[in-house]
Amino acid sequence: MRAIEVESLEKSYGSLKAVGGISFSVDEGEVFSLLGPNGAGKTTTIEILEGLRDADSGKRRVLGFDPWKQGYELHRKIGVIPQGFKFFLYPTPREAVRYYSALFGVKADVDKLLQRVLLTESADTYFLKLSGGQKQKLGMALSLVNDPELVFLDEPTTGLDPAARRAVWEVIRGLRKEGRTVLLTTHYLQEAEELADRVAIMDHGKIITSGTPGEIIARHGSGDRLTIRADEKLGAYLREKAGLAAEFDGHGRVSVRLKTKNDALSALKAIEESGLDWSDLSTRRDSLEDIFIRMVGENPDDQGNGRHPPG
Numbered sequence: 001m002r003a004i005e006v007e008s009l010e011k012s013y014g015s016l017k018a019v020g021g022i023s024f025s026v027d028e029g030e031v032f033s034l035l036g037p038n039g040a041g042k043t044t045t046i047e048i049l050e051g052l053r054d055a056d057s058g059k060r061r062v063l064g065f066d067p068w069k070q071g072y073e074l075h076r077k078i079g080v081i082p083q084g085f086k087f088f089l090y091p092t093p094r095e096a097v098r099y100y101s102a103l104f105g106v107k108a109d110v111d112k113l114l115q116r117v118l119l120t121e122s123a124d125t126y127f128l129k130l131s132g133g134q135k136q137k138l139g140m141a142l143s144l145v146n147d148p149e150l151v152f153l154d155e156p157t158t159g160l161d162p163a164a165r166r167a168v169w170e171v172i173r174g175l176r177k178e179g180r181t182v183l184l185t186t187h188y189l190q191e192a193e194e195l196a197d198r199v200a201i202m203d204h205g206k207i208i209t210s211g212t213p214g215e216i217i218a219r220h221g222s223g224d225r226l227t228i229r230a231d232e233k234l235g236a237y238l239r240e241k242a243g244l245a246a247e248f249d250g251h252g253r254v255s256v257r258l259k260t261k262n263d264a265l266s267a268l269k270a271i272e273e274s275g276l277d278w279s280d281l282s283t284r285r286d287s288l289e290d291i292f293i294r295m296v297g298e299n300p301d302d303q304g305n306g307r308h309p310p311g
């Protein structure tokens with residue numbers, strides 16, 4: 001079954017079209033990432049699916065429910081961590097989990113939950129004394145109190161240091177192993193690449209491409225390239241004598257686009273035959289990041305800590 005189905009979803013704030021007719025679906029048990037720069041419309045989309053905001057138009061079903069009209073039923077089955085999760089300053093994680101269990105009317109195993117999000121050691125530390133990573137982990141614990149089928153994580157690692165980010169990734173991998181569906185928004189490419197079964201790249205309210213990271217790379221990537229440190233003479237040799245798509249970058253590097261496997265072998269052979277000087281041979285393939293930068297025109301990781309007004 002599909003956990004989430006969205007078709008031609010639209011939402012404007014006044015004259016600003018925050019979500020401009022997007023369609024995607026998320027299968028049960030998969031980690032799906034909406035990846036995009038600030039202002040792309042990720043939070044608006046996720047809030048519509050959580051039933052916190054209504055859309056202007058378009059189909060939206062979450063676990064079979066209309067999130068706006070059937071919020072009561074839906075909220076028993078989903079877990080939510082809003083962007084920039086914050087909590088009261090003085091409860092400890094243990095107290096916070098108890099408090100949420102009472103709110104949901106469920107009997108949660110507090111120790112087990114805190115252990116699951118790797119927070120056992122800080123179980124009795126006041127919220128205000130927790131690190132950014134520990135706060136996010138508490139957010140995850142709270143989102144799991146009602147044993148949800150589907151968890152919404154809106155930029156769970158924004159502003160965290162690399163070690164804390166990896167710890168949160170571990171928790172997300174755990175959710176997937178338990179068979180829960182996860183909708184994750186992020187502006188960190190590596191995060192989407194590491195965690196997501198499928199990704200939709202969003203920009204200015206539109207999904208510009210979607211699929212598994214591998215599919216996106218195959219569809220939009222420029223394939224494999226071989227690069228070597230050499231001068232333009234070798235570039236010319238490879239073009240003229242071996243018929244390869246070789247380019248000199250003007251700074252001592254020649255790169256060859258490898259359209260077929262055979263191109264790689266011809267390139268090596270021609271480099272050897274040329275008798276010219278070369279060093280540092282390597283091959284690489286476009287990453288999701290290369291494609292993102294080409295399509296969106298910026299590296300989302302360069303946006304500072306990604307904070308912006310709530311929305």
Ligand SMILES: Nc1ncnc2c1ncn2[C@@H]1O[C@H](COP(=O)(O)OP(=O)(O)O)[C@@H](O)[C@H]1O
Pocket residue numbers: 013016018036037038039040041042043044045310311
């Ligand atoms: N409550 C709001 N009122 C007016 N504009 C908003 C509101 N929330 C978000 N926006 C605007 O809508 C666009 C999409 O925002 P948002 O959904 O928060 O994107 P993202 O989460 O990808 O950064 C942005 O231009 C943002 O400034």
Ligand SMILES: [Mg+2]
Pocket residue numbers: 042043044083154155311
């Ligand atoms: Mg956001």
